[in-house]
Amino acid sequence: MNTNLFKEFNKHLCSYFFIIFIPIMALNICYQNYFLDTYKTEVIQQNNNNLNKFQVYFDHKIDLIHKVTSNLTRTPYFSDAYIRHNISSFYDILAELNAIKALDPTFVDIYYYNKNVPNTLYSCNGTYNINTYTQINPNFLNGYANFENKINSISKPIFQAPDDNILASLTPCIEYILPVHNQSAFFVFRINLSFFSDALHNIYDTENASYTYILSDTYELYKNAPPDFSLSLDNLPGTEPSNIQTTYKDHYYISSTSSPTSNLTYMSIVNEALLLAKVRTLSNKFILLNLLILLLGFIIIFVLTNKYYEPIRRLLASLHDFNFNLPKNLDALDQVAVGLDLLDRDNRRLNYEKSLLKLLSGTYKTISSFNMNPAHKDILLKYETYKIITLCPAPSYTLSNEDKQLLRQAKLAPLEGVDLYQVDYTESNMSIWIAFYQTGMDTLLKEALLNLDGALKATLSVPLRLCISHQYTELSGMPYALLECSKLSQHTDCTLHKTLLFYEEVNLQKPVEFSYPEAELSGLQDAITSRNIEKIELFVNILVDYINSLDECNPLLLPLAYTISHVFKKAAKILNITSVTNFDNLSKTNTPFSKALFTEYILTLSKEVIGIIQLHTEPCASSSIQVIIDYINQHYCEYDLSVSFLADHFNLSISNLSHQFKATTSVNVSSYINALRIEKAKQLLCTTSMTITDIATSIGYTQPSSFIRRFKQFTNMTPGEFRAQAK
Template identity: 25%
Template sequence: MKKNNLLFKYIFSYVSVLLIPLLILGIIIKAYFIKTYSQFVLEQKTEQAQKIKTSLDMQVDQLHKFALQISNKRVFSRYNIENNPSAFNDIMKEFRYFIHINTSLQEVIFHLNDSDVYYMSTGTSNNQYLFTDIMKYDEITSENSQEFFTSITSPVWIKSQTVYNPTISCENTMTYVVPSICNNSVVIYQLASCFFDQLFPEKEEELGTSIFLLDQEGQLIYEHNSQEPLLHNTERMRTVEDGHIELIDIEKKKYYIYKTTLHSQSAILVQITPELFIRKQVNKFSQVYYIGLMVIVLLSSIAIYCHIKMNYDPIKKLGYTARMGKIKVPEDLNILESIEFAIENLSKGFVTISEIDKKMMQESRLFHLLRGQYKTVDEFNYDCKNLDLFISGSKFRVAIFFTEFNSDLPVPEPQIINQLCDMLIEYEVFMVEYLEQFSYILILSGDGGQDEALLQRLHFIQMHYKEMTGSNLTIGIGNEYDEVSKIFQSYNEAQYAVEYKLVRGAHSIIFYKDICEKQQPSRYTYPKIELESLYHAIINGNTVKIEFIIDRLINLIRKEYHSLFLATCLCYDVINTALRAIHDITLSISFTEKYSRVKFTSIDEFVEVVEMICGDIIQCLEKNKKSNSSLDINEVVAYMKENHTDPNFCVSSLADHFNMSISNFSHQFKSQMNQNASAYINNLRIQSAKILITSTELSINDIALKVGYHQPSSFIRMFKQSTGKTPGEYRIENNREVPDTSDFI
């Protein structure tokens, strides 16, 4: 056999169709996502810088507001300071309160420019002592301090440095000087550098982002996480446009720089992010993206493998089957060529099909024909080449033979039907066996217009089938059509016609068109009187009347009820009437075993079911009559004497106790005792009441309850009807005189 490359072709086709476009699309999407993600990271950094700027603006605004308050308060006026010896105490209190509410402040210093005194929250100091022994600035000394503060006309920042003596504090301090024109003074704010450190995100130094605070001249005020090359290029940072991000080179390294100016215009905030940091962030995203892409490729590969296996295995098996068959396939052909070679030889008729295979293929084609899957006769004939199936007629219809299965036949039933179908010489007959149980579907093809001849042939077939099998054969015939695609419609019509045997009876020939003609809208007479008569006949056990009414109902169904639905409903109404009668006369008939498999599909079977039910009813009624005639009256009387004082004791409970109907028990009791059972119970209760009235001191109400009356008024009424006196009058006349009831039966 030629080396098989089909599997590799499958793999290559799936890979080229699915995986390669997926990878190309993944690369395009990656480039887009990397660009978008880079912008996202830079925007995050910009937002961080804006938050820092906002915090600084808020702090500087507070300092300016406090400086403005100082210039307007009387405590800080030159007159108050010069003439009030305790003025420095008021100034200290103001400063301490402001430092208390601003935790970032280390100290606040107030200085009149033409004075040598500096006021602080901790006290006062002169110029020499303050800038020599307490604090030291690179920019301010005791010699130039007066000149330095006098020259300041706008707020200025002094760079972060260690100001205080190490014995006081080693923390870096940022100084902000705000001049006041009103009283020719300055306010010096000293802020802890930790305040600025708190503004930056945690572990920002690990990410490589640097923050610079510059004055308007580009001098460094404060730096966070700075690198040495950046400290020497602060002037370059000033050239960046405010509010924009620019990529610049600093000593052969690229940095993204974002610059923004504080609201007070006193300082510039610069954020510097190395390009390397952005690359690291993008690389992290790329790793996640590639992992996801690999997972997608892996899942796609698994799906491709499953599809290849699912599609390739049947072809492989088909190729193996082609080589193992009766066709001699050349060895140099691959799988597809082998299958093609086998199919071509089959279509040319070079292979003999076995009878079993041919029969199965014939049934398959006929099933397709019944389902309406062939649009034309030529299409069917071409598909059935070499299968001995050929249609030449121009008209088509379906007939269904519904049989009664008989396993004792000497010849199998399908062979009998085949022999009978040979009698339909005017038609081409194609038979499908057992499409439904005990049914044979015949597809008839001919010239059409032969309904009378067809009816005669079918009567002849019915007669021969009856002689050969002793069973009934019901035939349903659908309408005739001139299109092969409408055979399915004719089949449905034939099915309905067969079901119509419920009205026509078994062993009938039923044309669907005849049913349609008789089912014209008409007024149906519902046999209400007949059903009521049937009910009373069953209750009374009148077998002659039962048979008469059943015959009338069957004739009504056959003559007037042409609708299958209405006929079926009436049949079940007859059965329900019989069951209602059984329930009302409380007959003990069990339907569980005897009737569990009973069904009817024709009017004859329905008659058998109704006769079976009525026969059981009559048999049960006769049995009950025999058992009821042997009623022991002495046993009944004894039971009544024992239980008559029970308020719930009545004729119904008596009938239930002796397994009889109320009407039958009442009839039997009256025939033997010459009085009703209820009157007898009442007499027993009156006699018991007489005894209690004359022999006890019980009240009339208690006596009524003891003898079986729920209401004393009912007892008094019944007692007076029986004796002509009320219980009270009877007690007065017959006090202590006990009546003799031994002879009362």
């Protein structure tokens, strides 16, 4: 156990438990009643907020019904003249009513009554003769001689309770009656009780000890209280629309509010006894939980200190290997934190440079498409006009390490209206800047570059060429601007003392032809999409020849690599191919970027894509399975490599892959992978001093026991016995 780390863990542990946790637990016990009252108040307040949401929700629903009926009355089918003079009005009204019914699943039926047809009640299912139909509900008539007298007595929108439905034979529902003031007509919406209960379930916490009532004048339209619950709601103070008033009565907190647009009153009733009992139970459980956490905290910290010290030590060693200058006076954990901050800063810098390289490759056509990509969150382009600026030594000169450091630290004087982005390309003897600026800033930018040129000329040990491209306004022109600067930097006729070179000012003595392979890249994408192997090989060969024609230090190489990677990924996505190697993974390696690496990358990509296309077009050919075998030979040490992974990776079914693989190799996929791993393990056992656990991990086994069992299955001896015998 590292003493330093042990002290660190215990110091933080004691600080937490004895300075923060224990005092809070003591205060919790001493002021339990205060916490109970506070919690009770918060629950009631939350309940009131839910009640307010409930009221707003249903007022919106009712307002929707009003708007629907208003729109219906504007249609010609519901006009008095149309109903009187058109026999087919029956079908038109039914069609409109059914269309409105489909708007909400809680609408069971919609009735329409017009005095121009005094004996007919329209519904979504047909019509009823109100004089002869025997199921008119007496409760609805409520003492009126007939249906017409009852309906004429309604002068404003009202709700009818389920017991007072118009038709007694139907399933009880809430009915909402709306008179049409500019006509002698009425709309009646039959609404399922789920109209209230579903919304109540979505808005309210079902664990709260509360009940909800919805009243329409003296009717109880809805309540979710149990049948044996009894509480008189008489003598309660009146409510104002949209204002919640809470009253305490018989150990219940009754909150109520009324609707400003309808005759509905919403009530929420909270049982004080149940609420306080629940709160006390939760409080006692919390105290016990605090004690349990106190005990578990010491155990967990102790276990973690022992278990995770080794990864922390390795992390510190890795940080030192990366040459991060960690302060020696800090404790181990603080050093880790500082190191991770430095790694995060380094990753942000790499992401910044990668975004600029993709920008230089011409991948993006507009500023908005670049800014909308979340991968480039550290860069925000504001101006459309830009120039490319390169700083490099004159031909036949090479930058020293001191010169490279000076170029990295070179800064342009801040200019309002000019945004400057720098790409660290000094390892290739060049530094690249992108200057985005407002129109009319050319002169100021040129003066600033002259000042920078003079400062660098006085400090660098070699003659410098500061090359500036044409002015561009489209991002797709980035590769051309790079080519311009590249030609300027390599132009041998320019005198060495002329260090500031503008493309439009320097006579290159021959026409400049730009050959950025846009047509070839587009053709390559079309060839992959159409699965044309012959054309894929053709365009790949053209691109390789183009790359070989460029100089090793040409700044176009790296952006072009991102462009080609993007073309392969975009085309492969259309074909549902998931195994295309990403250039981002290649760029993370320690191998310096070069033309040879670039061409190898392109050939690897094309080989993968062609192999997968062959695999799907020639499923029985052994050459197609060779693509999978090659992939296994390269990745067999990865722990997640399996039949299902390969099937998903190559977009095949597990059964199809297994059948083709065994038919070609005479062994199944799992046996082939395990055989490769065991052979690698034999080599490591004989040539290294690695532990059994480290060997198991390095060849793809997550558990040493699984490795030992598999090794014995293949060799009839354990790894330890094999190593001893080999010696």
